[in-house]
Amino acid sequence: MSPETSALPGTVRPRGRTERVRQAVTDATRTLLLEQGYRELSVERVAEVAGVAKSTVYRRWRDTAGLLLELMTELSTGEIPLVDTGSVEEDLLSLARGIAHVYTETNAGPMVLALIAESVQNERVADGLREFWHHRNDRAAESVRRAIERGDLPADTDPVEVIRMLGAPFYYRMLVTHEPLDDDLARRAAATALAAARAGDLRKR
Amino acid sequence: MSPETSALPGTVRPRGRTERVRQAVTDATRTLLLEQGYRELSVERVAEVAGVAKSTVYRRWRDTAGLLLELMTELSTGEIPLVDTGSVEEDLLSLARGIAHVYTETNAGPMVLALIAESVQNERVADGLREFWHHRNDRAAESVRRAIERGDLPADTDPVEVIRMLGAPFYYRMLVTHEPLDDDLARRAAATALAAARAGDLRKR
Known part of the structure; x- marks a missing residue:
C-alpha cells in the first residue's frame, strides 16, 4: 500500500x-x-x-x-504574458521583451538552461522539452494567426515558425556565443522574424 | 623537470x-x-x-x-567551407547548408553539443565558446561585408549580427525544441537573416 x-x-x-x-x-x-x-x-x-x-x-x-x-510543468504556466495589441509588431516586440525579461530577471533562466544541458544526453528530458516548447510556441503563435486573419502577413505564413525565429536568437546567445540579452536583441529578434514573415520566407511547407 | x-x-x-x-x-x-x-x-x-x-x-x-x-582548436579549423559566389543569397545559403551538414553528417555535432552543455555550468568553457564563435562568426561575416561593399545591403548593416541571426535557428532546434535540421531550415535561416538585413533591422548599434 x-x-x-x-x-x-x-x-x-x-x-x-x-x-x-x-x-x-x-x-x-x-x-x-x-x-x-x-x-x-x-x-x-x-x-x-x-x-x-x-x-x-x-x-x-x-x-x-x-x-x-x-519543474517544467511549473514553468509552462504563464511565465511570459501574451498580449493582443492589434498590431503584430507590438505583440511580437512584447513577446521578445518578455523572453529577455524572464531570462535576465527571474529564476526561470538557470532552470531552463539546466534542462537544456541535461537534454543533450538525456532522451527523456529532450522529449519533455520538445513537448514543452511545442505547446508554448503554439500558444505564442496566436498573435501571428491574428495578423494573418487581418491580412497583415501572407496567408500561408507558418505561425509557429515565426515564433521559432523570434525565440532562436535568445537561446543562441545564452548557450552558444554567451553574449548578453538586452533590449537591442529583443527589438532585433522581433523585427527579424517579422521581416522574414513579410518577405514570404516563413511560409508553410 | x-x-x-x-x-x-x-x-x-x-x-x-x-x-x-x-x-x-x-x-x-x-x-x-x-x-x-x-x-x-x-x-x-x-x-x-x-x-x-x-x-x-x-x-x-x-x-x-x-x-x-x-578539442575546440581542432573544430575551429575550417569545418564549414566559406564561398564567394558574388551573390549574398548564394553565399548565405551555402553557409546555412554547411551548418546543417556539419551537425547532421559529421562528428562535430555531438562534440559541440557536449561543449555547450558543459558551458552552462563551467565559466571556462563558456569563455572558450564565446571566443571560438567570435572568430568563427567574424570570418563568416566576410560574405556580408562584400555585399555591403557592392551596395546589396544597407551600408550600416552589422555583418556579424547577420551571421548570428542565420546561425541561431540551428542551435535553437538542436538544443531547445529538439526538432530536426533539414534543407527547409537551411533555406529559411539564410532567407530570414537576409530579409532582416535588407529591411534595415540588423544595423550597427
Missing part, C-alpha cells in the same frame, strides 16, 4: 497529501538547482531537503530527469 | 613529443566523448586511452574543461 492511500479516511485527504509532496519536491528541486547546479542534483538530496522519503521520490519521479520534467 | 625536457638531446625532439602527446590526448578525448558522452569524460580515462601519464594530462589540461577546450 502506498503512503498516499494508507491514511485513515478523514485524517488526510489523499489528493492533498499527494499535492503537498509534489510541491515540497518541486520546491526542493528548484532550490538545489539554483544553489548548486544540476550536476549536484540527486534524488537523495531532493528527498532530504523536501523532507520526503527517498522511496517516494524514486517511485514517483524515478531520477533527476523526472524531477527536472516536473 | 618535466617529461618534455628530460629526454637526452637528439633522442626525442621536444616539440615532436609535445605534439604527439597533444594529438593522442585530443584523439582520446574525442573518442571517449563520442562513445560515452561528456558526463563519463575524466582525465583518468583520457590518459589511459591516450597512453599518456595522468600527471602529464593534469599538468597540461587541468580538467575535463581543459580537454574540451583543446
Whole structure:
C-alpha cells in the first residue's frame, strides 16, 4: 500500500497529501538547482531537503530527469504574458521583451538552461522539452494567426515558425556565443522574424 | 623537470613529443566523448586511452574543461567551407547548408553539443565558446561585408549580427525544441537573416 492511500479516511485527504509532496519536491528541486547546479542534483538530496522519503521520490519521479520534467510543468504556466495589441509588431516586440525579461530577471533562466544541458544526453528530458516548447510556441503563435486573419502577413505564413525565429536568437546567445540579452536583441529578434514573415520566407511547407 | 625536457638531446625532439602527446590526448578525448558522452569524460580515462601519464594530462589540461577546450582548436579549423559566389543569397545559403551538414553528417555535432552543455555550468568553457564563435562568426561575416561593399545591403548593416541571426535557428532546434535540421531550415535561416538585413533591422548599434 502506498503512503498516499494508507491514511485513515478523514485524517488526510489523499489528493492533498499527494499535492503537498509534489510541491515540497518541486520546491526542493528548484532550490538545489539554483544553489548548486544540476550536476549536484540527486534524488537523495531532493528527498532530504523536501523532507520526503527517498522511496517516494524514486517511485514517483524515478531520477533527476523526472524531477527536472516536473519543474517544467511549473514553468509552462504563464511565465511570459501574451498580449493582443492589434498590431503584430507590438505583440511580437512584447513577446521578445518578455523572453529577455524572464531570462535576465527571474529564476526561470538557470532552470531552463539546466534542462537544456541535461537534454543533450538525456532522451527523456529532450522529449519533455520538445513537448514543452511545442505547446508554448503554439500558444505564442496566436498573435501571428491574428495578423494573418487581418491580412497583415501572407496567408500561408507558418505561425509557429515565426515564433521559432523570434525565440532562436535568445537561446543562441545564452548557450552558444554567451553574449548578453538586452533590449537591442529583443527589438532585433522581433523585427527579424517579422521581416522574414513579410518577405514570404516563413511560409508553410 | 618535466617529461618534455628530460629526454637526452637528439633522442626525442621536444616539440615532436609535445605534439604527439597533444594529438593522442585530443584523439582520446574525442573518442571517449563520442562513445560515452561528456558526463563519463575524466582525465583518468583520457590518459589511459591516450597512453599518456595522468600527471602529464593534469599538468597540461587541468580538467575535463581543459580537454574540451583543446578539442575546440581542432573544430575551429575550417569545418564549414566559406564561398564567394558574388551573390549574398548564394553565399548565405551555402553557409546555412554547411551548418546543417556539419551537425547532421559529421562528428562535430555531438562534440559541440557536449561543449555547450558543459558551458552552462563551467565559466571556462563558456569563455572558450564565446571566443571560438567570435572568430568563427567574424570570418563568416566576410560574405556580408562584400555585399555591403557592392551596395546589396544597407551600408550600416552589422555583418556579424547577420551571421548570428542565420546561425541561431540551428542551435535553437538542436538544443531547445529538439526538432530536426533539414534543407527547409537551411533555406529559411539564410532567407530570414537576409530579409532582416535588407529591411534595415540588423544595423550597427
